[in-house]
Amino acid sequence: MRTSIETQINQLRKLPARALRARYRELFGEDSRSGNRQFLFRRVAWRLQARAEGDLSERARKRAAEIANDADLRVQPPKKFLRPAAAASSRDPRLPPAGTLLRRTFRGRAVEVKVFDCNFEYEGRSYHSLSAIASEVSGTRWNGFAFFQLPTVEGMKHER
Numbered sequence: 001m002r003t004s005i006e007t008q009i010n011q012l013r014k015l016p017a018r019a020l021r022a023r024y025r026e027l028f029g030e031d032s033r034s035g036n037r038q039f040l041f042r043r044v045a046w047r048l049q050a051r052a053e054g055d056l057s058e059r060a061r062k063r064a065a066e067i068a069n070d071a072d073l074r075v076q077p078p079k080k081f082l083r084p085a086a087a088a089s090s091r092d093p094r095l096p097p098a099g100t101l102l103r104r105t106f107r108g109r110a111v112e113v114k115v116f117d118c119n120f121e122y123e124g125r126s127y128h129s130l131s132a133i134a135s136e137v138s139g140t141r142w143n144g145f146a147f148f149q150l151p152t153v154e155g156m157k158h159e160r
Contacts, residue, residue, distance in 0.1 A: 005052045009045045020044055027051075091117065094151050102130075102148045111137050113148070 012020065020040035024032045027047045032040060050056075056064070095115060096102070102113040113133055114121040122133045130144025138147070145151070 005049055008048055012041055012045055012048075015041075094145060096150070102150075104148055106137055106147075109137070 012023070015023070017035055017037040017040060020037060021032055021035065023044050024040055027044060032043070034040065098115055098117045100115045102111075102115065104111045111122070111133075113130070120127045120130060120133060122136070127133045127136075130148055130150075131142060132144070134142035134144050134147035
């Protein structure tokens, strides 16, 4: 019987997602909410094995239900889990290091900005963003990275 299950699972590996969804419907009696091929493969393979070799005991099912009821379930993982480096520091990675002087000439006027860890200084005043400084200098809204000719998100993607 074991080789039969292995053969069926090897055949599942070759099926497209649409065929796995149909097999899921056949085994579970309902449509899958997911169209992810890997998820469908795993669920269908599990069900085939459970039918052939026996499912969880009633005692194990009850215990699993108790654990699930007691658990404080999260809908989304914590931000540190998804991006540990970015979560540790909220500083934009496109910014130059603190202490850097950004220089630009705009309409014949020299613009010099000092970069700090959490803010910027221009003409003795503190600003929360480069865009605020660019708007102050130009009199219109500007993207601070574009104004000071720093790499944009798209530029950083192309550098990798």
